Amino acid sequence: MSRPRLSPEKWIAAGFEALAALGPQALAAEPLARRLGTTKGSFYWHFKDVPTFQGALIDTWREEALAALAASVASGGNPDQRLRQLGRDILSDHTEIALRIWGRTDVRVGQSLKLIDEERLTYISLLLRELGLGNADFAIALQATLAGLPGLPASEAAGQLRIFDTLIDTVLALSE
Template sequence: MALSREEWTGAALRALGEEGFGGVAVEPLARRLGATKGSFYWHFRDRDELLAATLQRWEDEETTAVIELVSGIPDPRERLLALADRALGDALRGGFDATILASAGDARVEPVLVRVTKRRMAYIAQLYRDLGLGRKEAAQHARLTYSLFLGMNQLSRAEGGRKPGPAEVKRSVELAVRGLLLSAGLPAE
């Protein structure tokens, strides 16, 4: 069975979420995919190239695609709710971000993590500016919002990967957005 580069990075991304960076290794991934190491080497020079491609896929799927998805929503409050639903929902379900953040000191991870963090925070700050906040206050609220997201990711891991049901995720997202809007002096409804 011939595998594509995308199938390898997809498997690597799943392994990253389940096992951390240690799970992104050629032999276990080949077993998981029912493939040979030769298939891996057809697409990648080495594990580092796979890690780079996997981190790029994470950035594309969890940042670029999410921003594109919510950017089509005309109302900034609804964009913030949609973003929170996606991001905080993923965090509560044990998203990849906590695993990637745990490896922030890795020279392969750090530049990607810094780039993603800057892009996400800039987008969130723009949402707050669109809601009427000034540049400095919007940046502060973006920092608070992103900190909440990261904290939810870490809490999910600290609780042994507990994955709340859809109703609990929805309520948590509603409470988070309400609190964020109130802290910005904006109407919560």
């Protein structure tokens, strides 16, 4: 009885899990195949080599991050609530901190992060303007907080969200 063939999407999903748990060194054919209970041949059926797989992983993350941002923009509603939701979405993404660490040494990852950070900064600036706050430094501070909080030692998601919400409250209090 043959096993069903794994799709590229399943390999990429396993790659995200491995990246979040073990870092970029886990993004190789053999450890991923072991993780999925299959052979390296299945990996190479879908991906020419490990750099091609890593590129697909990076592209998938970038596309998903842009789609999530577009959905947030399209959702409308209270800008304060959308700002807080953006924080929840970003801070609950366990893959992002691993990508940020990897992006320090991999140009492809760094370029994708830069693009997403720029798009997020534009969106945060828009939300703050809707709230009557035009100072660009506030948007930069919020974006930097979202990028940096997950990297703090022993930082847990609930604590990160509380810190981000406190920063939003502080920024909003300045407009009163």
